[in-house]
Amino acid sequence: MSEDVHLRHLRYFVAVAEELHFTMAAERLFVSQPTLSRQIHQLEAQVGAALFARDRRSVVLTDAGQALLPTARELVRAWDAAMVRVREASAARLRVGMSTTLGRGLLRRVRAAYAEARPSAELVVRQVGWEDATAGLADRSADVAFLWLPLPRPAPYDWLLVAEEPRLLLLSSGHRFAGRDEVDFTELLDEPWLALPAASGGLREFWLATAQRGGQPVRVAAEITTTDETYEALVDGVGVCLAAAGNAPIFTRDGVVAVPVRGLPPSQLVLAWRRDDRRPVVRDFVEAARRAGDAQGA
Structure with missing residues (x-):
């Protein structure tokens, strides 16, 4: 086996081998399905063999995959046990x-x-x-x-x-709502939004307030993965987003303001x-x- 194989690759391989379903394995690992597929392809390239035979309806282990599975399980279990001992120590x-x-x-x-x-x-x-x-x-x-x-x-x-805090609207200081004392969420349905990565699942939906949109789709202008990315996108007027009242001061510096929103449950x-x-x-x-x-x- 290539020395470049990481434990993460083996952990992902074991999950797919046990679930025989990429979507279910991705949910089990808390990663997106494209990320999981990419990691499996990397592992197959490193070991020099296809580990799964897959089509639109099924996923099965190849002979190479069956040969790797016992050792992969053993390595993952051994590492997890070692980490428990390290944490205890x-x-x-x-x-x-x-x-x-x-x-x-x-x-x-x-x-x-x-x-x-x-x-x-x-x-x-x-x-x-x-x-x-x-x-x-x-x-x-x-x-x-x-x-x-x-x-x-x-x-x-x-x-x-x-x-537990209300959600505030973050937006560029040049936005037409920037001077408002309050906005109703229904006024924001057509706005371009900054969204968390798709891998964040229900958390992305919560901060887009999809449950309060009455079925109207969200206009996602950009995905944000860090506080700095969020601030830059807000300053540039790329879109708007929600933040908890206690976290709003992290963003509301030059060029970004926060406005209270009616019609949303708290964070x-x-x-x-x-x-x-x-x-x-x-x-x-x-x-x-x-x-x-x-x-x-x-």
Whole structure:
């Protein structure tokens, strides 16, 4: 096998081999189907053999795929077990994932509360692109994550609500609605919108407010994957987007304004963690977030 084969390729291969369905395997891995297909093609190029025979109706393992599957499973299981041992050995280190820089001073308050419980603990904050709506929980690169509801396939996760806020409209300061005190969402149906990547699933739909559009399709002007991309697209007048009230100050600098919107349910920010992760370091961080939220409410 080529030394360039990554564990990710093997993990994706095992998922497709077990599901025998690319769409179902992509949902299981929290990636888009084109991304999954691309990774499988890369693996087949590296091993020099087709691993699946596929047509429009079925996917089956080739002889080469059947030969690779037991070893691929063993390697993935061995790596996951090793990561569990590493996490246990570094129990004082906690990785926190997030897709957006947190406004409202939330992270600072949680850090302070966590330091009281674990003064020697190390927090590693990871910024994760919006292509991964779990901010690292799904691939275990984060131990806890600040996420927006709805969560993708929430069954593997528990979560704590840390903020509930109205959604505001972000737009260029030159937009015709920029000077308004408030707009109704029905006034925005024909606007060009900035959208999260398709891989973010239900999260993309929530921030496009598709449930409140009465079936009218969205005019997607551009996809955005980072805070900086969003700001630049807003300043250039490419489109408009929604943001939680607590995060709006991240964007409302030169050239971008925020306007309240009528007719939308609020956004909900949660701290999420894997349900099977019962380590005290995770429990203490969740309790710190709870205390920080209680202090904010008071």
